Amino acid sequence: MNEHRQDAAQNNKANASFETSGHHGDLTGEINTSDISPVQASSSQRVLIVTAVDAEKDAVLRGLGDTAAERFDVIAAGVGPASAAAGTAATLAYAVAAASTRALAQGSTAPSPSDVAQTSATSSRPGPLAGAGYSPAYMLVISAGIGGGFPGRADVGSLVVADAMVAADLGSQTPDGFLSVDELGFGSSIVAADAELAARLRHELQRAGLAVSGGTAVTVSTATGTAETAAELLRRVPDAAAEGMEGFGVATAAQQFGVPALELRAISNAVGPRDRDAWRIKDALGALQAASSILREVITS
Secondary structure, X not given: OHHHHHHHHHHHHHOOOEEEOOEEXXXXXXOOHHHOOHHHHHOOOEEEEEEOOHHHHHHHHHHHOOOHHHOEEXXXXXXXXXXXXXXXXHHHHHHHHHXXXXXXXXXXXXXXXXXXXXXXXXXXXXXXXXXXXXXXXXXXXXXXXXXXXXXXXXXOOXXXXXXXXXXXXXXXXXXXXXXXXXXXXXXXXXXXXXHXXXXXHHHHHHHOOOOEEOOEEEEOOOOOOOHHHHHHHHXXXXXXXXXXXXXHHHHHHHHHOOOOEEEEEEEEEEOOOOOHHHOOHHHHHHHHHHHHHHHHHHHHO
């Protein structure tokens, strides 16, 4: 599944850049505060879209169109859950800091009660920053990209708007089989999507004539390449529809800031035996572009 991004953007895997609506920075260095406009820093109505590589980012931007910068920031944070979480968290943290600096410059010394209430209410399992008095700089975070689809649930060329993001390989092997981190009592491997928005986006995608399904998007660190692994994932997550490598990382970072999350996957291949001849990267990127156009309408309506 996601390893086929080598063909679409080989260099992006090794050197995925931090880019937000045309602004550039470095994930390993400091973010220049002059790179984010006052509108971006102060608005709580913006949407952050996180892709893994530039090929996906470019498809999203094409779909969003010329007005993308008015409401959306799109970054390519890198491949895998760690890079995705780090890139998302860095963007959210900087946005909060920039907004706080702006508020202080305007003479504000504390968030309003409505800001605190909004921050506290945005996540059912908020992280340490949710409800801590920070006004969220984004209303929504979306993990978007291409990925694998489970046969019979998400066909190649179709879309998945997930109901939940699950870290399917976060846990422990035992003599009796795999135990999730939830079963071990060490945390949670599940982040629920914004249910109302996910349902509305699926509805609008269907109205536009695009094939779309719901279900769970599983996040893995190693792309599935055998029928046995695919079957094991379905055993662990019976309603799995799509496989990616970033969704849970993006959603976890968003959760820490009390911001709701979605995952949007355009299916480029079937989850199962690795067959490069069957990959449809171009078709999947086209579907991602089309979905991003509808996403713009849903968010701005």
